[in-house]
Amino acid sequence: MDLPLQPSAELDLDNLKVLKVLGKGAMGTVFLVHDRKTDPSASCPFALKVVEKASLHTKLDAERRARWEIRVLERLSDPSHPFLPSFLGSLDTQDFLAWAVPYCPGGDLNVLRYRQNDRVFSPGVIRFYLAEIVCALEHLHRMGIAYRDLKPENVLIQQSGHVTLTDFDLSRSLTPKTVAAKTLISTETVEEPPEILRKDRRNLSRWITIVPDNSNKKKKGLKKTKSARVSPVSRRKVSFSNGERSNSFVGTEEYVAPEVVRGDGHEFAVDWWALGVLTYEMLYGTTPFKGKNRKETFRNVLVKAPEFIGKSTALTDLIGRLLEKDPTRRLGYIRGASEIKEHVFFRGVSWDLLTEVLRPPFIPSSEDDNSTEQVATGALDIREYFQKLRSPPSFPPSPSSEHHRNVSLPEF
Ligand SMILES: Nc1ncnc2c1ncn2[C@@H]1O[C@H](COP(=O)(O)OP(=O)(O)OP(=O)(O)O)[C@@H](O)[C@H]1O
DSSP states (O other), rough: OOOOOOEEOOOOOGGEEEEEEEEEOSEEEEEEETTTOOOOOOOSSSEEEEEGGGGGGGGGTHHHHHHHHHHHHHHTTTTTOOSOOOOEEEEEEEEEEEEEEOOOOTTTTTHHTSSSSSGGOOOOHHHHHHHHHHHHHHEEEETTEEOOOOHHHHHHOOOOOOOEEEOOOEEEEEOOOEETTTTTOOOOOOOOOHHHHHHTTOGGGGTTEEEEEOTTTOOOOOOOOOOOOEEEGGOOOOEEEETTEEOOOEEEEGGOHHHHHTTTTOOTHHHHHHHHHHHHHHHHHSOOOSSHHHHHHHHHHHHOOOOOOOOOOOOHHHHHHHSSGGGGGTTTTTTHHHHHHHSSGTTTTTTGGGGOOOSSSSSOOOTTTOOSEEOOTTTTEEHHHHHHHHHHOOOOOOOHHTSOOOOOOOOO
């Protein structure tokens, strides 16, 4: 499909018309938009993620993360990768920071899983999606980027049925490893947790803060809400040096690797861990370490072995190797994606021909509408949308709606 924008185009807010709201995340709102000048008939709409600057002061590191996401997307577009988004353009006004990526009409892997019988995928379908995700992660790692936010909600389905990873604001630039015999040494400066945290690792609640996530709140249906991201309290200050970035968020609770929970620093292997969690979830319909609260989840991540039902298979073996608690023993630690590609579960996969698969397990149709709000075509521009959100109701709020204002987050 021809794209309505030149790559890296400077977007003009006045020309962008909202067709739908595709989703709301912790950081911003994602719209389906078209450019009324270059594409008046809206035949090639695209996704626009908009961060309202006025709201940023309430959100931890949001502007820096948004700008980082734009930088990563720019880098990912040169050269582009079939399973990663290409950057179509951005805008930076007094009120908004926004960037455009291709529209993925098939929703995400979580939505798709909930549509399956028993809410799980067959091993064949899992193989298809995993193979593409492995290739996307391999590309990111080769570029020195640890993704750090792999979860089904961040795996979107393109019109072709192939996947695209989304949401790069938690990603992090690491110096690619250099191979030295069997031991690989990352030259990245590993962030050490401060003294107080090292002394008190047993009390996880003291160093984890909760980042509320309102995405999908209003979505009807079966899809689970997006898990809240977690962040060590002590790392709120973000530092950028030499193009490298350390940020305060460490990932999403159920997918966070043990070395991250321990505060041992981040390596590319955190993505292979998250791949193990995601694979487990695709197979069993639940994540392996989920506890009744965050503290218990982290404890499980640190000490509990994943439970496998039924007899062991190539797939359960793969999951077990990805969910190795010691990152240096985890599949993918030494030779990256190659180790995973060589696993027996992927026997027979033609890695170079994945994009040639013409019949992926699921091809989106026009009925697959995952948008949260429909907007009459051409009716709204972005400014109007946010103005309407802000405008006070014409009647006083009822007492029952008051409690939505201050959501106190659970202690654990
Ligand atoms: N390219 C796209 N095509 C279709 N839908 C998209 C696209 N990008 C994002 N979305 C939808 O918008 C939602 C929010 O996007 P995204 O996760 O990037 O926002 P976010 O603010 O970074 O979220 P969070 O920080 O809470 O994870 C996604 O869950 C998805 O449903």
